Amino acid sequence: MNIEWIHGPHSHYIMIAYGISALIVLYCALQPVLRRRALLRHIRVQQRAEKISRQ
């Protein structure tokens, strides 16, 4: 296993590049999932409200 680069002079450039990329990739992946869940919750609440108002 070659991990000597971690102590090398350019390691911070590599770590920042990978770190920022990971954050962007993670945000892009999670955002639609959270949005969809919020929407489903909203629809469910609306449905319940309609049911109560009908009663």
Added chain:
Amino acid sequence: MSEATTSWQRIKVWFHRWGSPAWFYAASGHMIPWLWAGFALLALPGLYLGLFVAPPDYLQGDSYRIIFIHVPSAWMSMMIFALMAIFGLIGMVWRIRLAETMAICSAPIGAAFTLITLITGSLWGKPTWGTYWQWDARMTSELVLLFLYVGVLALYESIEEPRKAARAASLLALIGLVNLPIIHYSVQWWNTLHQGNTIRLNLAESSMDTSMLVPLLLLVVATKFYYAAVLLARSRSMLLHQDQHKNWPRELLVAD
């Protein structure tokens, strides 16, 4: 009826099903976990080989390891723009709503990959060229691509009616296609600081050692799985948002 006709009809029925948001929502829900699994199976070994197995470059030392995210992101930024224009064209010609949705949902993913390309390229440029940024043809055209993605999204958001907005944004995406050959050939057309193409379609002609080429190709394919998974997730979320007052989302909740 011949077997070929029956198969063709089956394909046609399958294709038409994609026009139904309810069917798409359910089908994509089954596909997404497999796409994430494909992404993980390729990205994890790719990152491991790239960061911990591949040797340092004889000229650039270890800073070249940024290539394993920079190159796949750069290719994705261009591929997604081309796909966005194709989806947009299909939406404009055949008025298929799903194609319009996919065109718009591709834009933020493509913009994210373009941003990653610019950031990682800049962080690679500092130790290699001694500067974070240069108004060089490749870098400038990639920055223009980011502006085009932002433009497509801004145009979509500025029009209230979603389908009209999608068609206007698709038209801008089609016009923006002209930037893709400029990005690709910029290193040949102009004398740039950015290096020329290292990887060729015929891999035997690539001027890269196998120990570096294998993790790079693994990550190149992994990003395709990532794009497909996020595109489907975004499209599901957008369709649900647009159709929240229709019956199918309610029926879906009842079925759950």
